[in-house]
Amino acid sequence: MVxxxxxxxxxARPFHPDNTRLFGRIFSWGGAAILGIKIRVKNYDSLRxxxxxxxxxxxxxxxxxFVCGRVxxxxxxxxxxxxxxxxxFFGQLYWLAGNILIDRKNKSRSHMxxxxxxxxxxxxxxSIWVFAEGTRNRGRNLLPFKKGAFKMAIDAGVxxxxxxxxxxxxxMDLHRLRSSLAEIRILPPILTDRLTDEDIPRxxxxxxxxxxxxxxxxxxxxxxxxx
Numbered sequence: 001m002v003x004x005x006x007x008x009x010x011x012a013r014p015f016h017p018d019n020t021r022l023f024g025r026i027f028s029w030g031g032a033a034i035l036g037i038k039i040r041v042k043n044y045d046s047l048r049x050x051x052x053x054x055x056x057x058x059x060x061x062x063x064x065x066f067v068c069g070r071v072x073x074x075x076x077x078x079x080x081x082x083x084x085x086x087x088x089f090f091g092q093l094y095w096l097a098g099n100i101l102i103d104r105k106n107k108s109r110s111h112m113x114x115x116x117x118x119x120x121x122x123x124x125x126x127s128i129w130v131f132a133e134g135t136r137n138r139g140r141n142l143l144p145f146k147k148g149a150f151k152m153a154i155d156a157g158v159x160x161x162x163x164x165x166x167x168x169x170x171x172m173d174l175h176r177l178r179s180s181l182a183e184i185r186i187l188p189p190i191l192t193d194r195l196t197d198e199d200i201p202r203x204x205x206x207x208x209x210x211x212x213x214x215x216x217x218x219x220x221x222x223x224x225x226x227x
Contacts, residue, residue: 011096017075017126019097024069031066036179037168039070043186047073047161052121053189054153054160056207058215059131060139060169067165067182068129078129079117079148100128102148114148121156128152129163132207139170142212150192150200150207159189160203162211166218183218187211 013019032039055076057068072078082103085091095101100117103109120126130149137143153160168182187210190203 014096015098017077017098017124020077020099020129021072021074023093023097024065024072026069028066028069031063032070035063035066035174036177037063037067037172038178038181039067040181040183041071041185042183044071046186046188047071050127050161050189051158052125052156053127053158054121054149054156055127055129055163056132056145056149056160056211057129057163058142058165058211059133059136060165060167061136063169063172064131064165067168067184068163071163071184071186072129073127075125076127076129077120079131104134110148114152118152118155121152121158127158132204139167142208142215145204145208147200147204150204151197153192154195154197154200154203157193159191160207161189162187162207162214164211164214164218166215166222171223181222183222185214185218187214 028039031037050073052075055073057064077097078099079102080094080099082101085095085101087094100113100120102113117128121128128149130152132145132149133143134146135143150160164185164187166181166183168180172180190207190210192199192203195203
């Protein structure tokens with residue numbers, strides 16, 4: 001129902017850069033309440049007035065929509081796989097909301113999408129949210145990152161902002177009234193100005209190390225006594 005209503009709203013303002021934030025909030029507040037996921041956010045104020053950037057987040061489950069939607073900033077679109085478009089109602093909403101669909105099976109098209117996304121960062125004052133692992137980790141361990149997010153950031157000269165989500169999916173129990181607790185923590189930006197493609201492996205690893213340490217620390221603090 002929400003997806004269908006969202007399609008009509010997006011038809012009135014298709015591809016508007018704030019559509020994703022709007023529907024992220026709607027899905028998060030409603031979905032998290034229904035599923036019993038409590039969400040805590042740390043350092044959200046650091047996202048105010050940051051300008052165009054690339055947000056890099058860890059990807060656990062399809063339920064990330066209901067968790068990460070709580071903190072999607074203004075003028076931010078997400079990078080998702082092309083097959084999302086064919087999900088009934090949600091796929092059409094995702095596309096009309098202005099999010100970017102990438103064909104990972106076709107390298108040339110994938111590179112073209114990365115290039116157009118980079119132009120969006122510099123020309124449209126838009127930020128891009130990327131799940132840099134490229135697939136769901138099921139809340140177990142942070143997987144190796146793909147290079148695309150970091151290439152976009154370097155080519156556009158914008159910072160990378162890591163967004164860490166505790167391993168709520170691994171500890172979820174839908175038989176409980178409060179099924180899980182998710183903590184979201186925004187880390188300081190990683191600057192990319194004056195960097196080149198040769199620096200991609202270094203800042204990729206820097207981002208991964210910071211996120212892994214933060215997620216491990218959150219998990220230890222939250223879940224050692226959970227529920």
